[in-house]
Amino acid sequence: MEKTLLKSKIIMKLEENFQQVNNQAMEEFLWQIEHNGTPLIEKLECDFENDLVTFVYKADEEYENVVFIPPVG
Numbered sequence: 001m002e003k004t005l006l007k008s009k010i011i012m013k014l015e016e017n018f019q020q021v022n023n024q025a026m027e028e029f030l031w032q033i034e035h036n037g038t039p040l041i042e043k044l045e046c047d048f049e050n051d052l053v054t055f056v057y058k059a060d061e062e063y064e065n066v067v068f069i070p071p072v073g
Contacts, residue, residue, distance in 0.1 A: 008054040010040050030058065 017025035033040070033056055040054040057066045 006044070006052050008040060008042060008052060010042065011054060 014025060014029050017028075038054075038056045040056065042052045042054070044050055044052055055068060059066075
């Protein structure tokens with residue numbers, strides 16, 4: 001697979017909804033991931049061998065960044 005910048009459709013929809021309805025969109029998103037779990041796994045268009053995996057981290061306090069260190073699995 002060629003290396004490309006990928007963005008989750010779920011996260012893009014959240015960003016769009018957040019701009020329109022603000023906190024309600026975030027609360028709905030957090031409710032969904034609490035009930036459905038994470039990571040978010042999405043099929044990639046035109047790629048039947050790989051999936052897009054998005055890890056979601058909700059902090060109790062403000063952080064600059066979170067580091068994810070592979071390997072996973």
